[in-house]
Amino acid sequence: MRFRGILFFILITAFQVKSQQWNIVNPNIIVDKGIKDIQPDKYILYNMDDETMRSLLWSAPSESDIDVSKSNTTISVAMPDATKELFRVVRYDMMEPELAAKFPEIGTFYGISVNNPLKSIRIDYTSQGFRAVINSMGEGRMYIDHYQRSDLNHRIVYYRKDLTNKGPKWGCDFVNDEHGNNDKGVNGGSRTGNCTLKTYRLALAANIEYCQFFGATSSSQSALVMSAVTTAINRVNEVYESEVAVRLILVANTNNLFFYLNNGDDGYTNGNGGSMLTQNQTKCDAIIGTANYDIGHVFSTGGGGVAQLGCVCSSANKAKGVTGNNAPVGDSFTIDYVAHEMGHQFNGNHTFYSAVGSCSGNQSNSTAFEPGSGTTIQAYAGICGSTNVQSNSEAYFHAVSLQEMTQFVMSGNGNNCDVEIGSSNNAPIITAQPNYSVPISTPFALTLTASDPDGHPIKYRWDQMNGGSATQPMPPQSTNTSGPVFRSINESTSPTRYFPGLATILAGNTANTWEVIPSVARSLSFRGVAQDFTGVFGCFAVQNVTITTVATAGPFNISNFNSASTWNVGDTKNITWNVANTTASPVSCANVSILLSTDGGLTYPITLAASTPNDGNQDIIVPANTTTTGRIMVKAVGNVFLDINNANITISGSGGGGTFELSATPSTVSACLGNPLNTVIGVTGSGGFSSPVTLSVSGLPMGAIATFSSNPVNPGSTSNLTITGINTLGNYNIVVNGVSGAQNKTVNVTLSVANQTPAPSLSLPLNGATVVSVTPVLSWTAGVNAISYDLQVAYDVSFHDMVISTNINNNSYQPVTPLYGATTFYWRVRMTDNCGISLWSTERTFTTESCFYYNPTDTPLNISATGGQSVYSYLTIPDRGDITDLNITDLRGTILDVSDLKFSLFNPSNISDLFWNMPCDGRDIFPDFDIKFDDEAANSSWPCPPTNGLTYIPSSPLSTLDGYQMKGSWKLGIQNQGGSSDGVLVAWEIKNCVNNFCRLTVDHTRASGAGSLVEAINCALPGDTIRFASNIQNDTFFLGIQNLVINKSIFIECDINRNIHIMSSAASATLVCTTSTSGNGLKIKGVHIHSSNQGIGAIQNTGKLILDDVIMHKWPGSATATIMNTSGANTLLIGNCKVID
CATH class of the missing domain: 3.80.20 (24 nucleotide stem-loop, u2 snrnp hairpin iv. U2 a'; Chain A)
Incomplete structure (x- = not known):
């Protein structure tokens, strides 16, 4: 059965992929039929089947039902390099339900690559068809957009770097008279964020000119405007969710803020952003209602951008956000402009350091941490003249923006109106590191040491955190004594950043235009960010490090092999470097390590000297690592500064003397899908072999990551090998390679990734069953290795309106509290075993019998000891129904002798039934009672005392009361015949099964x-x-x-x-x-x-x-x-x- 289940999934996936065809076409043969909104410098034009894609997307499960990594809905998507990528996708709600009902043809989705856990996709489907942004670590962002309007089957696919901003200069301003975050410092703790997705209701307005741009002149064309708005906000969400765990949701009647030419004046001054700021606040309050949104914004085609700083959740100012551009489409609009202005509303200040061009007069000194125009969202990329770092913004926030915005939504004004979506995700854990003193004019490298508790991949970046007024030259100079000198660089899978970048160091330089090593004494503040990558929203942790450049030390540099040279394996070479007073305080570097690269200086896996005195020279033995692109790095031990020789080294020849062998224990490793696989690699030397062995792994499946606990490894030692990131079932044969000198040995390891936990099969009630007991026994097939089960019962198929949500150890469940009668319920189960948590079972429905429970409000009630006297407990039933069956489902009380009592039930028509007549009479004295009655019970002989709580046939049939209307006043009469003692009626309850029920x-x-x-x-x-x-x-x-x-x-x-x-x-x-x-x-x-x-x-x-x-x-x-x-x-x-x- 397991094999057939897997095969079925494969067949479904294969069919889905086969049905999605992406064919490259020549743009010259396409008939023009619509405006070309987006025109990259370079792209591939594809033909695709729009209807097939739409059908697949609409079959995707909701994010609330399943983790995206377990979704069985997969789509094939074309890439800008002419390859295809397969993504698992889920649907998420970016509109309030009422708005979604108005635009059922619009949907928003996200996904993650089947083969590469570091590649995600964000999708919207609108009147313009399928559009997406793909974010891939190492490749940057890629986009899929419509080729021309009204053409659903042709898509352009391109890299973000190939889309040049051809629009006019952008102007931005913000108003800073209200915000809730007064923390301007940078020395925060090591953690930021709480791994909770915060959602905010967005009232998005569109003025006449914006609507006209998309061809909408009346409300009958509102789908055109809503399509453009959906694409823009979906792409903003992709960034905001990933960076600051914030999601924007369009409010139910935001379309009432769309204004059209045929409506006359819209009340917005299109060319004046400052005027529109106040106008939008007035519009949103009047049309949406101040209690019905959390943040407001207006799109226009003029007036630039302006926003109130930190205004989200502020009743007086929360709609003060404006974005106007004459071409309000594409990434340059949504990221450079919309995300930027909304960033102000979420309390993000400007991050550039420049007084040139549009930067002039707009710098925020306390957060001016990016040199020149900057490159991140809250910077001014491309509009600051000679200080432009690049033409467009990168789609991420600088570390100081992360600080400002997350503090605002967690503890500032932004924490007053959000709705949170909880998560079991945890932030990475960073190992603290010290501050360092380094020599001037010397490269250095900062490395974050981080782990993720959930096993997610981690992306890293380092940002400089020095600001101030723009008094220092830009581009930065090595003599700048304050302000930023290192640009922000987008995240990477590597925890290490070189300052300046490796390419600059390898060329023998200590500076490029936007990365400059100081040649003077100064302090440099840096913040490392480690963020887990889930494909949706991540958590991040931060670490602050201060680097102090010391004018009395440096430059520290390698002084030989700075021109092309050739070495022979086994030769002795003397490496020399300028110590440059780095052994003296405060640098205090006593030892250095010497490392070898064989790939042109990109990586340094070979240690030539692990720790040798920092005395300026060291002999090394040339290892048997032949290469034509060798480089040498001399790096401080216990510090971060380094240098690399300036030219390639050719290593030729081979060496000998002794040998080594590798072993793997165990050689076959098994784990559940998503869990790490571990084995121990042993190195054994013979014949006097004692050189370190460098380990590597080949044959890993796509997305897998191999980590050694120690590398290289000395003979006689071991290293723990951990494999993570395998997201597909199956067996994989990998090879562990060991290299030392000219020797290369291998050992094979088999990785077995077990099946995901299978979803349980529901047994009873049958799907669609009716007249099901209101206390049904829900059962399902037991899992072989089940640890527990999650059961959900709800009123709706989306399982939002929950009745039961519980975790149990058995494969059946009967609710103690009766379910609502005459109601259809949805139920599903998932299982937890050693491989994790399964998908939810296919939901089933059942409809309960038309039976209802009623109990009085006047209990407990005293039973008088006066002989022959009756007491009555009253019950009013407000509901209508013709009784078909009546049961006593609870009757409890205390008394010295129950045999003295007579129990009668009176209906609203005053028809009575003496259903229990002096029980246990003449058989001794029996105290108390706890019993139930049903004409159809299996037993008519109750025990004495009758206190076991079970159900019995009554003395007189309860069917006497069948056929009557249940609405009205009922009473239970108890007559004490003996009068020997007082008693108490603790509780009673009746169950009525009826026809023609009316609640x-x-x-x-x-x-x-x-x-x-x-x-x-x-x-x-x-x-x-x-x-x-x-x-x-x-x-x-x-x-x-x-x-x-x-x-x-x-x-x-x-x-x-x-x-x-x-x-x-x-x-x-x-x-x-x-x-x-x-x-x-x-x-x-x-x-x-x-x-x-x-x-x-x-x-x-x-x-x-x-x-x-x-x-x-x-x-x-x-x-x-x-x-x-x-x-x-x-x-x-x-x-x-x-x-x-």
Whole structure:
């Protein structure tokens, strides 16, 4: 069965991939039929089947149901290098449900590569079809966009670096009169963020000019605008989620902020960002409502960008964000502009250090940590004249922006309105490191030592954290005594950054234009960032390091082999370097290591001297590592400075003397999918062999990472080999290589990656079963190695409205508390075993029997000792139904002798049944009772005393009460015949199974089903009163596109102080009264009723309507009457009724 299950998955995947064809086409043969919004300098044009792609995307599970790494929905996507990549994808909600219902053709998704855990994809599907951004460590960002408008089957695929910003110069400003983060320092702790995704409701406005740009001149074309907005915000989310764990969700009626030419003036001054700042605040408050959004922003085609600093969640300023550009499309708009301005709203200051071009007058001295224009999102890449580092921004935040923004959303104003999505993810753990003093004019390297508790890959970067006023020359000079001298470099899988970059050092230089080693004494502050890569949102940790350049030491440099040279294996070579006073305090470097590279200086795996005195020269034996691109590094031991010789070294020849062997224990390693695989590599020398052996691994599957605990390894020692990152089932044969001199030995290791934990198969109830007990036994197939099971039972297929969520050890479960009767439930199970947590089983449904439990509120009740006297406990049932079966499901009490008691049950028609008559009479004295009764029970002989809590056949059949209406007042009578002692009725309960059930108490906010407001109205009879359960308060009943049409004289009763709102997005009024104008009419008390759209009021009345303490809400900005009476209709307002704009 396991094999067949795997085969089935493979067949499905193969079919999905086969059905997705990406064919390269020549742009010259494509018929022009739409505007080309995005025109990279270099791209590949593909033809694809849009409908197939859409179908696959719409089959993707929700992110709330499954981790993206376990999704079985896979799509094949073309890359800009003409290859294809397979991604697992899930759907995520970027719109509130009401907005999503208006635009069902729009969806947002994200995914992660099947073969490379360091490659992720973010997708949106809109009226312009499939669009995506792919983020790949080492390759940068890649984009898939429409070739031309109205052409769903042609996509351009390109690298971000090939999209040049051809638009006009950008202008940005921000207002800094309110924000919640006063921490401007850089010496924070080693941790940032709490691994929780924070979501914010975004009210996104689009002025007339922006809508016109996309061809929309009326609201009937709103899908064109919503498509553009979705692509922009989806791409912003891709960055914000990854960098600061923030997600923006478009509010339900953000489309009401889209303005069109046929509507007249939109109230925005398109060319003036400062004016639009205040205008947008007014618009969002009036149309959306200040309580209904967390951040507001407006898109335009002019006026540049301007935003209020740290205004998210601020009621007075949260919509003060503007982005205007005459070409509001593509990455240059969404990253350089939108992400930048929203960064201000999330409290991110500018990070550039320049007074040239657009940088002039806009620098934030306390965060001016990037030289020149800078390159990160909060910098000004490309618009600062001679100080431009590059043309466009990179899609990430500088370390100081991470600090400002995460502090703002965690403990500043941004922590006051967000909704959190929890995560089991944990931040990487960084090993603390000291500060260093280094010689001037000398390269150095900083390395973060970090591990991830969850085994996720880690991406690293180092940013300089020195700012101040722009008084130092830019581009930076080696004599600058303050400010930044090192540009920000995008993240890498390597924890080490060289200062300056390796290419500069290898060329024999200590500076390039934007990375400059100081030649004077000064302090350099750096922050290392280690962030785990999950493909969705990550956690990060930080480490601060201070480097002090010492003017009395340096330059430290290698003084020989700086021109091309040739070495022979086995020769002795003397390496010399200028110590340059680096042994003296405060540098205090007593020893150095000497390392060899054979790949042109990119890596240095061969140690020629692990620790030798820093005296300026050292003999080494040329190892048998032949190469034509050798380089030597001399590096401080216990410090970070270094130098590399300036030219390649050729090593030729071979050596001999003794040998070594490798072993692997065990040689076959097994692990569950996603877990590391471990073996021990042993090195054994013979014949006097004593040289270190350098280990490496070949044959690893794509994405796998091999780590040795020690490398190189001396003969007689071992090294622990750990393999991580294998994300596909199967067996893999890898080779561990050992190199020492001219000798190269290998040992084979087999890696076996076990199956994922299989999802359980549900057994009972059968799918779609009806008349299921309200205390059903839910069962499923037991897993062979199961540790536990997670069970979920919900009212909805998305499992958002949960009834049961529990973890158990058995493969069956029976709820103690009865489920709701006459209701359809969804249920699913997943299993945990040694391989982890399985996917959820395929959900099933069952519908419960129409049975309901009722108990009184007047217990406990004293039972009098007076002989022959009866006491009564009363129970009011508000619901209607014709009884088909009645059971006593709880009867408990205390008394000296139960045989003295007679128990009778009276229905609302005062029909009684003496169901338990002096039990255990004449058989001694038996105290207390705890029993249940059912005519269909298996046993009629209860024990004495009757205290085991089991179910028995009653003295007189309870069926006497069948066929009667259950609505009304019931009572339980207990007559004490003996009078020997007082007693107590502790509790009692009846279970009624009925036909024609009508629940007249509203106890949930769902739009349908028993207990819903809609169902109560539908089944109520004239004269009935509908009430709200005590747990319903501060709740909203959103009816979607349906509304309440009531044509009977009923009373809907509530207390206005419970703050219950009734809303809809129907085409007609939320409440329509069509009762007769004579009779009692429809009466409603104590609720809020909202207008359903801007063209209609909240209530339409054609009959008789009585409103008592009802608050009616107009559509924001609408002049339409709130109550619309037709001719002859009768509306009576009593109590404190009012209308709110």
